[in-house]
Amino acid sequence: MDRRHFLATAVAAAALGAAPAFANGWPSRPLRLVVAYPAGGGTDVVARLFADFLGKTLGQSVVVENKPGGATIPATLDVIRAKPDGHTLLMTLGSSATSGAHINKVPYDPLTDLTALAEAARAPVLLVATRNAPFSTLAEMIAYSKSAKSPLHSASYGPGTSSHFGPLLLNKLSGSRLEPVLYKGSAPATQDLVGGVVPVMIDGLTTAVPLYQSGKTKALAITTPERSDMAPGVASFRELGFPGMEQLSGYFALFGPKAMPADVVGAVSAAIQKVLADPAYHKRLFAVGVLPPQAITPPAFAAQVKADYLRWGEFIKEIGFTIDA
Known part of the structure; x- marks a missing residue:
């Protein structure tokens, strides 16, 4: 359950060192938190929430700067080119450094040109069905799709997103016959689903849970490892026999410039982990429809990003997807 996850996060953060001394007077000035998406969007909401808590932890301002567009390349280059002193x-989204780096031609290597620091939050996803669908469980949907004369259409709010790759991944894992239908954004996709x-x-979850709770859709499965307090009664894909679907859960990733000194990485990581262990931060994340991440060291997070990058690279190559497809 989510509360057990929260407790585990706090305990792990304590093990990492919840109140160490920061490196050589860091921070000596306000921090810049560059956000690769527009103001008002989901990533921006999480970024401003995180910046508020980090600023209070440090006793120093953390200024959020939105640099949207360009497949996240401008924002990423801004940070890559910044001085690696922990102030930028x-x-x-983790996907920008994993699946996105395979889809778009990026002028950098996300595995070597950035310093991986931590997740700021987790964003699981739900598989939902229209209210009048002739199935009410994941098993029934898979069986129905296999027996239907044509593939079962699945609404997608954009190419390369979890709503696009998710149905294709489920086909691979279960033998289902889902076919993504690409829309220009979440609103029209959701409208046609309802x-x-x-x-x-x-x-x-931010969009899917209210529709499910209001009875406008049926929820079939969630990508959290266990059932979530955010969608009570909805079985996890793991519980239903498809743990591989958990890779669809997005995460809000924190990176620094390349070649940050070890003492600076340690100080920044310690400050981040203090935020991630704060129950008040968990509560605020929960309110905006995302979950706290695991407490993790920078090397472990870097290994996670690399594993995701390689896994999605293989999958994208396997399905033959390009951004122009």
């Missing part, structure tokens, strides 16, 4: 950080134009969709 990047908040982006209206019964398309029968299923994989979507984030």
Whole structure:
């Protein structure tokens, strides 16, 4: 359950060192938190929440700077080119450094040109079905898709997103026959789902949970390892036999410039972990539809990013996807 996850996070953060001394007077001035997405969006909301808590932890201002567009390249380059002294950080979706780096031609190596620091939050997704769908469970949906004359359409709010790759991944893992239908954004995709134009969709909790709770859709499975307090009664993919679907859970990633000195990385990581262990931070994340991440050291997070990068690279190559597809 989520509360056990929260407790584990706090305990792990304590083990990492919840109140160490910061390196050589860091921070000596306000921090810049560069956000690779527009103001008002989900990443921006998490970034401003994180910046507020980090600023209070440090006793120093953390200024959020939005640099949207360009497939997150401008924001990423800004941080890559910054002085590696711990005063400039990047908040982006983990997918921009993993699947996105395979889809878009980026002028950098996300594994070597950035310093991986931590997750700021986790963003699981739900598989939902329209209210009048002729199935009510994941097993029933898989069986229905296999027996139907044509593939079962799944609404997607954009190419390369979890709503696009998710159905294809489920096909690989279960033998289902889902076919993503690409929309220009979340709103029209959700509208057609609710209206019964398309029968299923994989979507984030912020949008999917209210529709499910209001009875406008059916929730079939969630990508959290266990059932979540945010969607009580919804089985996890792991519980239903498909733990591989958990890789669809997004995370809000924190990076620094390349070649940050070890003492600076240690200080920044310690400050981040103090934020991540704060129950008040967990509560605020929960309120905006995301979950606290695991407490993790920078080397372990770097290994996670690399594993995701390689896994998604293989999958994207396997399905033959390009951004122009």
